[in-house]
Amino acid sequence: MEQVIANGFYLGAQYALIALGLTLIFALMNVLNFAHGQMYVLGGFITYTVYGQLGLPFVVALLASGLTLAIIGALMEKFLFRTVIRRSLREESTMLLAAATAFFLDAIILLLFGEKQRGVPKIVKGVFNEGGIILPYDRLVVGALALIFIAAFVLYMQYSRVGRAMRALAQDRVAAQLMGVKVDRYSMIGFAMGAMLAGIVGGLLVTITGVNSGIGGPISIKAFLMVMIGGAGVVGGAIAGGFILGMMESVGLTVLREYGDVTYLVIFAALMVFLSIRPNGLMGKPWG
Amino acid sequence: MINRRSTLKSMVLGAVSVFAMTAAGMLSAQAQNKELKIGFVGVTSGPAAAWGTSNVRSMQTRAAWINETGGVKIGDATYNVNIVTFDDQKDPKRAIAGMEKMAQEGIHYVVGPNVDDGAAAVRPVAEANGIIYFPYAFPKALYQKPASNAVLGMIANYQSGPAIYKYLKENKGVKTIAFVAANESDPLSQRDGGVEAAKALGLEVVAQNDTYQNDTRDFTPVLTPIVALKPDLLVLSGVAPANAPLLIRAARELGFEGLISTETAQDAKVLEEGAGEYANGFISVGGASTPEIASDAMKEFVARYTKMFGEYNDESNTKVYALEYILETLKANPAAINDVAEFKKTMDTFSAPNPYLKGDAKLSYVGTTSFGQKRQLAVPMVVNEYKDGAFQTLFVGTVD
Numbered sequence: 001m002e003q004v005i006a007n008g009f010y011l012g013a014q015y016a017l018i019a020l021g022l023t024l025i026f027a028l029m030n031v032l033n034f035a036h037g038q039m040y041v042l043g044g045f046i047t048y049t050v051y052g053q054l055g056l057p058f059v060v061a062l063l064a065s066g067l068t069l070a071i072i073g074a075l076m077e078k079f080l081f082r083t084v085i086r087r088s089l090r091e092e093s094t095m096l097l098a099a100a101t102a103f104f105l106d107a108i109i110l111l112l113f114g115e116k117q118r119g120v121p122k123i124v125k126g127v128f129n130e131g132g133i134i135l136p137y138d139r140l141v142v143g144a145l146a147l148i149f150i151a152a153f154v155l156y157m158q159y160s161r162v163g164r165a166m167r168a169l170a171q172d173r174v175a176a177q178l179m180g181v182k183v184d185r186y187s188m189i190g191f192a193m194g195a196m197l198a199g200i201v202g203g204l205l206v207t208i209t210g211v212n213s214g215i216g217g218p219i220s221i222k223a224f225l226m227v228m229i230g231g232a233g234v235v236g237g238a239i240a241g242g243f244i245l246g247m248m249e250s251v252g253l254t255v256l257r258e259y260g261d262v263t264y265l266v267i268f269a270a271l272m273v274f275l276s277i278r279p280n281g282l283m284g285k286p287w288g
Numbered sequence: 289m290i291n292r293r294s295t296l297k298s299m300v301l302g303a304v305s306v307f308a309m310t311a312a313g314m315l316s317a318q319a320q321n322k323e324l325k326i327g328f329v330g331v332t333s334g335p336a337a338a339w340g341t342s343n344v345r346s347m348q349t350r351a352a353w354i355n356e357t358g359g360v361k362i363g364d365a366t367y368n369v370n371i372v373t374f375d376d377q378k379d380p381k382r383a384i385a386g387m388e389k390m391a392q393e394g395i396h397y398v399v400g401p402n403v404d405d406g407a408a409a410v411r412p413v414a415e416a417n418g419i420i421y422f423p424y425a426f427p428k429a430l431y432q433k434p435a436s437n438a439v440l441g442m443i444a445n446y447q448s449g450p451a452i453y454k455y456l457k458e459n460k461g462v463k464t465i466a467f468v469a470a471n472e473s474d475p476l477s478q479r480d481g482g483v484e485a486a487k488a489l490g491l492e493v494v495a496q497n498d499t500y501q502n503d504t505r506d507f508t509p510v511l512t513p514i515v516a517l518k519p520d521l522l523v524l525s526g527v528a529p530a531n532a533p534l535l536i537r538a539a540r541e542l543g544f545e546g547l548i549s550t551e552t553a554q555d556a557k558v559l560e561e562g563a564g565e566y567a568n569g570f571i572s573v574g575g576a577s578t579p580e581i582a583s584d585a586m587k588e589f590v591a592r593y594t595k596m597f598g599e600y601n602d603e604s605n606t607k608v609y610a611l612e613y614i615l616e617t618l619k620a621n622p623a624a625i626n627d628v629a630e631f632k633k634t635m636d637t638f639s640a641p642n643p644y645l646k647g648d649a650k651l652s653y654v655g656t657t658s659f660g661q662k663r664q665l666a667v668p669m670v671v672n673e674y675k676d677g678a679f680q681t682l683f684v685g686t687v688d
Contacts, residue, residue, distance in 0.1 A: 007509045014506070052561070106333070115337035116555065116601065117530035119562035127541055136541045139508075209505040210562045212530045214334040218503030250509040253500075257513050261471035261499035 002132040008250035009243070010139055013146040014205060016242025018219065019226035020153060020235065021197030027170040027233035028190035030091065031081055034098040037219030038105035039195050043069050043202025044211030045113045052120035058207070065203035066196045073195025076101065077188045102216065110213040119210035142204050149200065154235060166190050170233060229271065231281030240282055321359040324367035324625070325393060326351070326614060329386035329410065329421075330400035331378040336502075338529045338555070339402045340375070342603040343424065347371045347399060347611045349593040360615050363622030369615070376401055380409035391417035396628055399441065399610045401425065404473045411435065420628045422610040422665070426477065431655060431663035436632060440655065440664040441610045445478040445526065445551035447658065447687045448573050448669055450485040452549055455671070455683060456521055456571075457489055460547060466495035466519035468510065468535070470502040475526030478551060482525050494519050502528065507538040515542040524550040529603060532570075533562025540566040547571065555602040560677045567674050571682060574672040575605025575644075580681045581670065586644040602679065608644060609651075609667050616640045616651055635662050642668075657688050 022036045033039075043065040051061035084097050124137040157163035165186045168176040177183050202211065226245050230237025245267070252263030278284065328347055330340030351369040359366040372393055374386030383406035390398050391413065398414070398421040401407045407423035407430055414421050414437045422441040423430060430438040456462040465486045469475035476499070483496050494517045500510045514522065524535050527550045536548055536559070549571035559567040582590075589608055594600045617634050618624055624631035635653040642649035645668060655664030669686060672679035 003512050004509070007512060011506060011509065110333060110337065114599065115332070115341040116599075117338070117533065117558045117562055119533060119558075121564070127543075129543070134542055205505070209534060210530075212338075214337050214530070215503060215505065217334075218501075219505075253509040254513050257498050260497050261501065264501060 003134060004250050004254045005247075006133045006135055008247035010135065010143050010246070011250055012243030012246030013143045013150075014201070014242075015222065015226055015246050016239040017146045017149055017197065017201045017204075019223045019230070019238035019242050020150065021194035021201075022220075022223045023227050023230070023233055023235060023238040024166075024197070025191055025194035026227065027235075028166055028194075029077075029081065029085065029094070029187055031085075031094045032098060032224070033194065034095070034220055035076075035102040035105055035216075036194075036198050036223055037221075038102050038109065038216035039069055039073070039198035040202035040205075040219050041109055041211055041213065041216045042072070042105065043199030044206040045109065045118065045202075045213075046199065047203035047206045048113075048118045048120055048211060052118070052206075058123050062200060062203045065199040067199075069199025069202075070192040070196035074188050074192040076195070077191035081191065082184065082187065102220065106213065106216055109216070113213055115213060117210050117212040118206070120207055123207050138207055142208055145204060146201070149197075150239060153197070157235060162186065162189060225267075225271065228275065228281055231283035234281070234283040237281055237283035321366045321368045323370050324360070324362070324618075325370050325372050325395045326611060327386075327390040327393070327395040327398035327419075328371055328373045328400055329376055329383055329390065329398055329406075330374075330402040330424075331406075332373070332375040333377055336378050336402070336528055336530075338558075338601070338603065339424070340400065342555075342601040343400065343402060343607045344371065344373050345593060345597050345601070346589075346604040346607040349589065349596055350608065350611050352596065353589070353592055354615075360619070362615075362618045362625060369611075371611075376406055378403055378406065380405045383407075383410050384413055386410070387413040387417075387419065387421070390419060396420065396626060396631075397614045398422070399614075404477060407438065411438065414438070418628045420631055422613075424607070425474065426481075428659060431659040431661070433661060436661070436663070437628065438663060439613075439635075439653070440659075442553075442606045442665070442667055443573060443669045443687060444658065444664075446481040446485065448551045448671065448685075449478075449482045449523075450489065451669065451683075451685050452551065452571060452573075452671055453482075453486055453489050453491060453521070456547060456549070457491060460520075462491065462520040462547065464492045464494050464517075464519045465521045465523060466498075466514050466517060467493070467523045467525050468495070468498045468500065468514060469525035470528065470531070471499040472502055472526075475499075475502075477526075479523075479525035482523055482551070486523075491521075502531070504531070505534070507531075507535050508542065511535065511538050511542055511544070515539055515544045518544075519546055521547045521549060524548065526550075526552055528552075529554050529558050532572075533559050533567060536570055537563040537566050553603040553606045554674075556674060556678050557599070557602075559674050565676075568676065570674040572672055572674070572679075573606070574602065574670040574679055574681075575608065575667065578605075578670065578672060578679050578681045581645055581668070581684065583644055583646050589644070605670070606667060609665050612643070613651060613653075613665050654688050 025033045046065040047061040050056050050064045051058050122138050126137045128135045165181045226241035230241030256262050328344045332340040351371050355368045359368045376383035376386050383401045387410040402424045404425040407425035422439050424441050426444040467479045469479035495514050554572040621634040640651045642651050652666045653662035654666040671682045673682045
């Protein structure tokens with residue numbers, strides 16, 4: 001059972017980091033970014049190219065992933081989402097735009113990086129094997145990095161000027177604007193940060209799970225699941241959602257294994273019941 | 289007056305004229321060729337894109353090679369081969385739309401679909417429109433009477449599985465076996481076939497209900513309970529190339545020391561990048577490109593594929609054959625070019641040299657034992673073992 005719990009925590013840390021960027025963009029702009037998974041995939045492929053193919057240090061690759069995705073995110077916000085939000089009278093327009101962006105990125109990634117699964121050399125070799133728990137060291141490193149990124153993100157949002165401005169935007173966009181917060185600027189920064197997080201986590205996880213051009217959609221769905229559990233637009237909720245999903249998956253795959261692949265059936269059924277009781281998720285409202 | 293300058297000028301003009309006339313001649317010869325459209329309906333996007341992409345690229349490589357060397361002569365006419373493609377996105381509804389598109393284009397020979405449900409879904413369209421299709425899907429009903437238009441393009445798991453398990457039982461002392469499969473129709477049916485074959489061989493099946501979502505990225509939770517059972521052999525039933533290295537790596541990191549195998553084709557580069565040395569000893573089914581058995585034609589095919597698409601995919605070893613069979617069968621009976629009934633007649637007696645294997649291997653249609661009629665391509669059952677970035681041939685079998 002120790003192994004099952006360790007697996008759950010590790011998966012949870014991964015998932016929480018994936019969900020953070022998605023929830024940030026939703027909180028700031030009320031945009032369900034269906035392209036989040038594709039951004040993750042692109043981040044993975046950039047790290048694959050820089051670290052795996054060019055042989056540059058992993059940290060450089062991770063920075064390249066984060067920076068590239070931040071730029072892409074900023075451009076997407078400025079030229080696509082901002083325009084649509086300004087001109088459209090219907091909220092669904094941003095969802096359609098996000099879905100179209102996801103398909104577009106899928107096609108671009110397939111063209112640029114091909115159809116094959118890609119992987120990179122392990123960043124740390126060896127396996128921790130004590131007290132009934134087996135965890136490869138690279139997973140421990142990635143898990144620790146994920147926790148550090150989560151903590152840094154939360155602290156940044158809590159105490160920095162930019163973070164405060166973004167929280168104000170998330171709470172009440174109009175009030176924040178009236179108080180002098182530059183909505184366009186902080187929306188762009190927020191979108192860029194969300195995309196950057198997707199890129200960084202894609203870069204981190206390519207060392208463990210590799211990457212292929214077709215996984216963007218499933219990653220997005222899982223990220224939405226976590227955000228729905230925790231409460232859309234709430235950072236703490238995304239983190240909680242990630243850990244809950246990771247633990248449910250790990251326990252379910254062990255306890256329910258004799259019944260075939262019912263783990264996700266149970267998770268989805270539980271989510272339906274949960275949302276009917278708490279439609280806003282665990283934490284239910286944007287940053288207070 | 290003839291000087292050096294005018295001599296040079298004349299030589300250059302002469303050379304250009306000869307080149308132009310040769311090029312014009314070649315172009316007009318190519319232009320005189322008729323067009324033979326061969327269809328492809330399969331998955332070239334999404335998580336399973338690797339299956340269909342390696343499939344269609346094999347066809348495109350071979351078609352370009354044929355066209356470059358003057359086309360293919362069928363009866364009295366010479367044809368350039370044109371591959372018409374359709375991405376079914378692994379969706380049976382889209383596979384039907386793809387097959388309907390092929391029918392509208394007057395195509396009679398289609399390679400694909402790549403998965404069970406797609407292959408089953410297109411059957412009525414193919415039969416109604418006189419299309420022979422070559423799925424990479426294993427349900428026997430597709431190939432047994434009354435069905436007659438589908439021809440299995442590769443070795444089925446119920447043919448390779450028993451051979452692999454028997455080999456490992458006799459040569460590696462395997463006694464216990466565990467199965468893990470994605471929760472999709474192909475892998476699950478392959479798992480069921482594998483379990484049946486293992487039991488028939490007297491192996492003890494210690495796990496057979498463990499499944500995973502095909503989009504799983506971290507397989508540690510899936511494999512933790514299976515590894516604890518310490519089977520001698522872990523079978524990754526119907527595993528997608530994207531998932532194979534992740535499963536292997538997770539199993540080895542959890543301390544699994546037994547053998548790992550699958551009955552699907554894999555790519556050495558993907559295994560190397562995703563699992564590294566953990567993949568050493570992994571057993572899978574291949575085609576014809578391992579050095580021990582590949583002919584010069586196979587080597588040229590690999591070189592042309594690599595030049596055309598930047599990187600070879602070892603899965604193409606099993607997918608190089610379908611187009612070759614179509615063209616060779618049409619050459620044997622030119623009346624079949626627009627009449628699939630003629631094609632079916634020819635299948636019973638067809639035989640031609642296999643250009644991709646060393647020695648005197650033959651192309652022919654088989655399947656009598658498995659399907660009661662010849663509805664399978666006789667591709668070699670090459671069982672490979674991965675070692676340090678490349679496949680080595682473990683053994684070669686045949687089906688009848």
